Amino acid sequence: MSDERILKFHILRYNPQVKGDVPTMKTYEVKEAPGMTIFIALNDIRENHDPSLQFDFICRAGICGSCAMIINGHPDLACRTLTSKFPDGEIKLLPLPGFELIGDLSVNTGKFMRAMSERVESWIHDTYADSVDLDRLEERMDPDIAEQIYELERCVECGCCVSACATKRMRDGFLTAVGFMRLARYALDPRDKRSDDEFYEIVGDDEGVFGCMTLLGCQDYCPKDLPHQTQIAYLRRRMALVK
Amino acid sequence: MKIVYTDSLIIGGGLAGLRIAIAAKQRGFDSIVLSLMPAKRSHSAAAQGGMQASLGASIKGEGDNEDVHFEDTVKGSDWGCDQDVARMFVNTAPKAIRQLCAWGVPWSRVRKGDREVVINGQKVTITEKDEAHGLITSRDFGGTKKWRTCFTSDGTGHTMLYAMDNKAIQLGIQVHERKEAIAIIHEDGVCHGAIVRDLITGELIAYVAKATVIATGGYGRLYEVTTNAVISEGIGNAIALETGVAPLGNMEAVQFHPTAIVPVGILTTEGCRGDGGLLLDKDGYRFMPDYEPGKKELASRDVVSRRMTEHIRKGKGVPSRYGDHLWLDITLLGRAHIEKNLREVKEICEYFLGIDPVKEYIPVRPTQHYSMGGVRTKPTGESPTMRGLFSAGEAACWDMHGFNRLGGNSVAETVVAGMIVGEYVADYCAENPLKIDTKLIEKFMDREKEKISTLLSREKGESSFALKKEMQQIMMDKVGIFRNEADLSQAVEELKVLHQRSKNIALRHKIASSNPELVEAIRVPKMIRLAQCVAYGAMLRKESRGAHAREDYPERNDRDWLKRTLTFWKDENADLPEVQYEELDVMKMEMPPGSRGYGVDNTIHHPDTEKRVAQLEDIKKANPSADRFEMQRLLNPIEIPDKFRGKNERIGKGFK
Ligand SMILES: Cc1cc2nc3c(=O)[nH]c(=O)nc-3n(C[C@H](O)[C@H](O)[C@H](O)COP(=O)(O)OP(=O)(O)OC[C@H]3O[C@@H](n4cnc5c(N)ncnc54)[C@H](O)[C@@H]3O)c2cc1C
Ligand code: SF4
Ligand code: SF4
Ligand code: FES
Numbered sequence: 001m002s003d004e005r006i007l008k009f010h011i012l013r014y015n016p017q018v019k020g021d022v023p024t025m026k027t028y029e030v031k032e033a034p035g036m037t038i039f040i041a042l043n044d045i046r047e048n049h050d051p052s053l054q055f056d057f058i059c060r061a062g063i064c065g066s067c068a069m070i071i072n073g074h075p076d077l078a079c080r081t082l083t084s085k086f087p088d089g090e091i092k093l094l095p096l097p098g099f100e101l102i103g104d105l106s107v108n109t110g111k112f113m114r115a116m117s118e119r120v121e122s123w124i125h126d127t128y129a130d131s132v133d134l135d136r137l138e139e140r141m142d143p144d145i146a147e148q149i150y151e152l153e154r155c156v157e158c159g160c161c162v163s164a165c166a167t168k169r170m171r172d173g174f175l176t177a178v179g180f181m182r183l184a185r186y187a188l189d190p191r192d193k194r195s196d197d198e199f200y201e202i203v204g205d206d207e208g209v210f211g212c213m214t215l216l217g218c219q220d221y222c223p224k225d226l227p228h229q230t231q232i233a234y235l236r237r238r239m240a241l242v243k
Numbered sequence: 244m245k246i247v248y249t250d251s252l253i254i255g256g257g258l259a260g261l262r263i264a265i266a267a268k269q270r271g272f273d274s275i276v277l278s279l280m281p282a283k284r285s286h287s288a289a290a291q292g293g294m295q296a297s298l299g300a301s302i303k304g305e306g307d308n309e310d311v312h313f314e315d316t317v318k319g320s321d322w323g324c325d326q327d328v329a330r331m332f333v334n335t336a337p338k339a340i341r342q343l344c345a346w347g348v349p350w351s352r353v354r355k356g357d358r359e360v361v362i363n364g365q366k367v368t369i370t371e372k373d374e375a376h377g378l379i380t381s382r383d384f385g386g387t388k389k390w391r392t393c394f395t396s397d398g399t400g401h402t403m404l405y406a407m408d409n410k411a412i413q414l415g416i417q418v419h420e421r422k423e424a425i426a427i428i429h430e431d432g433v434c435h436g437a438i439v440r441d442l443i444t445g446e447l448i449a450y451v452a453k454a455t456v457i458a459t460g461g462y463g464r465l466y467e468v469t470t471n472a473v474i475s476e477g478i479g480n481a482i483a484l485e486t487g488v489a490p491l492g493n494m495e496a497v498q499f500h501p502t503a504i505v506p507v508g509i510l511t512t513e514g515c516r517g518d519g520g521l522l523l524d525k526d527g528y529r530f531m532p533d534y535e536p537g538k539k540e541l542a543s544r545d546v547v548s549r550r551m552t553e554h555i556r557k558g559k560g561v562p563s564r565y566g567d568h569l570w571l572d573i574t575l576l577g578r579a580h581i582e583k584n585l586r587e588v589k590e591i592c593e594y595f596l597g598i599d600p601v602k603e604y605i606p607v608r609p610t611q612h613y614s615m616g617g618v619r620t621k622p623t624g625e626s627p628t629m630r631g632l633f634s635a636g637e638a639a640c641w642d643m644h645g646f647n648r649l650g651g652n653s654v655a656e657t658v659v660a661g662m663i664v665g666e667y668v669a670d671y672c673a674e675n676p677l678k679i680d681t682k683l684i685e686k687f688m689d690r691e692k693e694k695i696s697t698l699l700s701r702e703k704g705e706s707s708f709a710l711k712k713e714m715q716q717i718m719m720d721k722v723g724i725f726r727n728e729a730d731l732s733q734a735v736e737e738l739k740v741l742h743q744r745s746k747n748i749a750l751r752h753k754i755a756s757s758n759p760e761l762v763e764a765i766r767v768p769k770m771i772r773l774a775q776c777v778a779y780g781a782m783l784r785k786e787s788r789g790a791h792a793r794e795d796y797p798e799r800n801d802r803d804w805l806k807r808t809l810t811f812w813k814d815e816n817a818d819l820p821e822v823q824y825e826e827l828d829v830m831k832m833e834m835p836p837g838s839r840g841y842g843v844d845n846t847i848h849h850p851d852t853e854k855r856v857a858q859l860e861d862i863k864k865a866n867p868s869a870d871r872f873e874m875q876r877l878l879n880p881i882e883i884p885d886k887f888r889g890k891n892e893r894i895g896k897g898f899k
Pocket of ligand 4: 056057058059060061062063064065066067068077078079080
């Protein structure tokens with residue numbers, strides 16, 4: 001390709017570990033290559049311009065959810081974002097808001113997601129789960145139900161929905177869409193023996209599903225296209241019936 | 244000095260590590276899991292294809308059982324595996340999958356009635372039995388006699404890892420994230436924990452434990468192009484090696500997967516071919532049946548990868564600016580199937596190649612994929628030479644894969660090893676007191692501190708990024724799919740030089756807290772040592788076995804090479820690892836070496852093989868009424884924890 005572009009990356013730099021450091025935007029120039037993703041470009045910057053640049057990639061294939069950041073104003077997975085998507089070659093990168101900042105583009109989603117999992121008790125509630133006889137045939141499940149559960153379990157805990165949520169910005173304790181989706185996943189699962197009353201205890205207030213303003217930032221930016229709108233609506237209806 | 248105490252310290256939060264933590268916790272021992280990042284992001288999540296377990300519920304899995312799975316696994320390993328371990332594994336795999344079922348994995352299920360599938364390029368209708376409806380179903384994978392690979396649509400590893408991590412959260416197991424183990428604490432052949440670096444603050448912490456487990460995954464990133472995650476750098480293996488006491492096993496056994504996309508190396512799952520996808524050359528010609536008329540595209544991975552490379556060398560590759568490649572054609576599977584069972588593949592094609600695999604071919608090439616080698620262990624998971632040091636999962640050479648692992652056998656290994664080794668870890672915790680020797684801990688702590696401060700204070704020197712690139716290039720060019728003496732000995736020499744140079748790394752960014760350049764500077768010398776183990780082991784092994792294919796020694800040589808490579812790094816100042824060998828005992832094998840059934844059989848046989856075959860015949864003749872379980876015990880009795888001894892039930896078969 002003869003028309004190789006020079007891309008301009010504008011990146012928020014800030015290392016809270018270094019005393020006296022203040023957030024600043026810095027610009028780096030990278031020569032575009034065919035099929036270049038933001039993953040490739042950021043590594044290029046780290047290797048050739050500034051080895052201190054912090055960011056998180058693991059699978060670099062859109063599978064693990066590590067690399068969400070704000071790319072030209074919108075949350076998305078950086079590893080599967082091709083630079084060719086940006087016609088003017090200007091790419092502005094900010095860390096995902098709503099999470100503790102580790103440094104530059106790296107945020108602590110792990111801490112948030114663990115707390116979310118503990119809060120919604122993200123596991124099968126069945127007193128017999130640990131005493132099933134492993135030698136015997138597994139419990140049967142309707143093939144369609146299995147597929148539907150999987151559809152809701154495809155969340156990769158990337159945090160895009162959290163960063164796009166207006167309610168979360170106003171109310172720090174708000175469970176957010178990732179938590180609703182997780183709960184909906186267990187509510188659908190016949191193996192989970194929790195009653196609606198028990199689910200209500202978890203999400204039946206303003207920190208939960210009744211606080212959601214249904215502006216659907218979550219739906220718009222979920223890179224796995226999870227059905228947030230339907231699931232939030234469903235949870236609300238089901239919870240409204242409880243009390 | 245910050246010290247954290249626990250009963251069992253598990254380094255690695257993938258499927259293997261989490262399962263061991265759960266086992267120890269359920270036996271009442273405190274366990275802490277360390278991970279470079281949140282456990283749910285571990286590379287286990289990337290396994291799209293499936294997990295092998297001989298449930299035999301689907302009609303195409305009918306007649307499957309532990310024995311068939313055992314045969315496939317041993318053959319797949321090219322007789323390089325430990326058959327005792329393979330036995331434990333196949334017997335436990337059905338239990339592992341059923342347990343995960345109880346813990347929440349939404350396994351895809353059998354749907355009764357007719358269903359259209361693609362077999363050998365043809366649409367075929369198969370009919371699932373009514374009585375199997377709702378049980379866990381399975382798909383076809385390479386190198387297996389039956390359809391044995393259980394799956395969750397296109398996200399098997401993801402759902403397994405989520406269920407496992409959720410179980411760990413339920414049990415209150417702490418996962419210390421963004422922590423990297425950089426050295427093992429040990430004395431007199433006993434392990435006492437690890438020195439760990441906090442990747443955010445840079446602080447060094449001593450984790451002192453009764454039992455320490457290395458479950459850090461593979462070392463794919465020794466190669467320039469790999470399907471592995473960027474964190475699959477083998478650091479767990481390296482810190483075991485650096486003890487000088489614990490050996491690594493079969494490091495030269497490196498698997499290449501036939502179908503990673505070009506150029507970036509992201510995997511398209513074996514499920515593509517399992518479900519009926521074909522490999523085509525530049526003329527759109529399906530070439531695999533010419534090479535392997537039997538299993539065609541579904542021959543074992545190592546075989547398909549070599550055949551593809553051969554075909555490319557004949558000038559049949561599709562030229563591209565990134566070199567020649569071949570095509571993977573899944574268009575014949577149809578949109579509905581692709582969008583449901585191969586959606587991840589579709590996404591990858593769309594995002595990284597800008598193509599629609601429903602209509603277009605996918606450019607693929609064999610690419611580094613799996614590390615059969617790793618921390619050598621006994622069947623209990625413990626190092627043969629260091630007490631209290633355990634390993635499991637891809638990081639380990641527990642050795643059920645020998646020189647080639649079957650697709651779907653790896654996530655199965657992580658969970659099964661997790662269950663079995665987990666019990667032995669718990670036993671070890673029960674039998675041994677926590678030893679706290681502050682002097683010893685200090686010694687290791689000071690050593691690591693010193694290394695880091697040397698790195699930070701060196702004014703000028705080598706760049707770790709550049710060294711890593713050079714290493715990865717050497718491994719790609721000279722220690723790849725086909726190997727030969729000239730390339731390998733060059734690689735060994737060049738890596739020696741890199742090893743020397745890696746002692747002189749300097750940083751541009753001299754900060755001790757979160758600093759990606761420092762992380763790299765700590766890792767790269769370790770990675771180079773591992774690369775040396777791989778290259779040197781490959782140079783010395785003068786035969787072809789499984790994934791280790793020598794152009795100059797094309798035959799499998801059981802007479803001289805039916806043995807496992809053990810590499811030690813005893814002398815810190817040495818330039819090369821020390822290599823020893825561990826013989827495999829043919830007279831104990833339940834399945835003596837034979838032909839894998841690919842290409843021509845040019846095996847040089849072991850003198851014991853015939854003897855053992857005759858002996859097995861005699862045992863069979865002398866016990867005509869023994870059922871398959873009794874026969875197995877007669878042929879090769881194995882130790883297995885009591886919990887996992889039961890026979891497995893199957894639909895239509897009961898417990899037979
Ligand atoms: C793209 C792809 C697809 C695959 N598909 C399949 C499939 O369909 N079926 C199948 O059977 N197998 C498949 N495999 C193989 C299989 O996924 C892996 O072998 C398996 O998941 C490894 O699990 P693990 O628990 O051993 O390690 P991992 O899941 O890799 O976990 C390693 C853990 O160790 C931690 N860690 C690493 N180093 C350190 C350190 N120094 N200190 C602290 N923590 C550390 C990491 O943070 C991580 O938590 C696939 C592999 C790839 C690459
Ligand atoms: S719909 Fe609810 S959860 Fe989703 S972004 Fe809006 S407020 Fe947040
Ligand atoms: S629901 Fe979607 S956006 Fe939210 S964390 Fe999960 S994958 Fe990311
Ligand atoms: S690095 Fe895994 S999703 Fe981007």
